[in-house]
Amino acid sequence: MTESLSPDVWIAVRLTIDLAAITTIVVLAIGTPIAWWLSRTRAWWKEVIATIVAMPLVLPPTVLGFYLLVLLGPDGPGGTIAGLWGGRTLAFSFTGLVIGSVVYSLPFVVQPIRNAFEAMGERPLEVAATLRASPWRAFWTVAVPLARPGFLTAAVLGFAHTVGEFGVVLMIGGNIPGATKVLSVAIYDYVETSQWREASILSGGMAAFAFVVILSMILMQKRAARVGK
Amino acid sequence: MRISRFIFGAVCLLVCGVVAGRADADQVNVAVAANFTAPAKEIAAAFRQKTGHEAVLSFGSSGQFYTQINQDAPFGVFLSADQERPKKLADKGLAEPASRFTYAIGKLVLWSKQSGYVKGEATLQSAAFAKLSICNPAAAPYGEAAVETMKSLKLYDALKPKFVEGADIMQAFQFVDTGNAEVGFVALSQLTGNVGGSRWIVPQTLYKPIRQDAVLLKKGADNKAATAFLEFLKGPQARAIIEKYGYALDNGS
Helix, strand or coil, X not given: CCCCCCHHHXXXXXXXXXXXXXXXXXHHHHHHHHHHHHHHCCCCCHHHHHHHHHHHHCCCHHHHHHHHHHXXXXXXXXXXXXXXXCCCCCCCXXXXXXXXXHHHHHHHHHHXXXXXXXXXXXXXXXXXXXXXXXXXXXXXXXXXXXXXXXXXXXXXXXXXXXXXXXXXXXXXXXXCCCCCCCHHHHHHHHHHCCCHHHHHXXXXXXXXXHHHHHHHHHHHHHHHXXXXX | CHHHHHHHHHHHXXXXXXXXXXXXXXXXXXXXXXXXXXXXXXXXXXXXXXXXXXXXXEEECHHHHHHHHHCCCCCCEEECCCCHHHHHHHHCCCECHHHCEEEEEECEEEEECCCCCCECHHHHHHCCCCCEEEECCCCCHHHHHHHHHHHHCCCHHHHHHHEEEECCHHHHHHHHHCCCCCEEEEEHHHHCCCCCXXXXXXXXXXXXXXXXXXXXXXXXXXXXXXXXXXXXXXXXHHHHHHHHCCCECCCCC
């Protein structure tokens, strides 16, 4: 490796990390109330909501990409929002990618948090209530700390899954360096144009990243299980 | 246990597929550059009617197919959007050099869904749009031609920040078609039968002619359907279809 990688690669790495970090924050902010509601409500239709949230697990990315392209476009709500700052469409923008990634990664975040909330049962919150903690305070001081392993899993999965996203980005991104050309798309580009060296270095990096993420997840869950006992 | 059963099932399917493929020798897989999608479908239908052979078409960017063919993809014929890639495949021994010929010469168009929007090169000069859709110039010849055009007009640097790139020409078209980009460079063939919007057929002086070559691949060398398809592509019936879609024909062949 005498030649260094082109600056394009570093732009793509930086963009991917930014996208994954921002998506993780947004998806935790949206996913936590959904997970809480799902774990506490007795509404008969709660599993309908749970199903809708989980659908991106099964849907091909092309289906999401297609819907997003239409919804983000000038004739959809995305166009209206973009109009606020004089734009026409949210497609081909970093904002558009964040919206797509949030939808796509939501199930990976809601599921572990919901499980953690359900696993702790009603008891800790009842105790908190008898000690006159308001529901809001009980949530923050009792439920969230108890569900910590669930949050950790959710954050790691949400981040990693966004890094690994490809189909949706390819369809709504437009391959713009620094705005929408994330690592997975850059790799696709290198393969399409027979630039094997770049493709193999980046792919190797992604494989190493995936290995570390999954291994640390497994170790974290083991540790949580030990502490739980 | 479950995994081993899954693998067993997968192997069975694979074997069945290979056996079925052998039994039906009158079928050829054709890799088609995306700009040629519509005429290729029509040609394949006519080819089937006339010869009984079946051409199974795959569409994508020329760069994508080039990479796949290098990795032993099961295509018998390659209809590229350029001359360079079929030539390189022949040099590498992956295609029959003598079979290479220009089946069509493509035309580049600047297109918008809004009528009255595109008014020739002035539209590019005024640059009143937010997004200009092209296809990836590194992987697709129409993207390269779009870049050449803008360089000839000395507008490339000014317009570059407005580019959105489709992975192939179909995606570049679709970005404009969904209204997400106001204008885009597409292939004239894609606008056949599409009367709406506004367009500017880019003068040939602004970009190198897009000579699109077909080639018989090594995988198709012994396939009757593959050789027959290339013959059919040279014939009057196919040439009429190609012209109908706005391509020029190579008079030399």
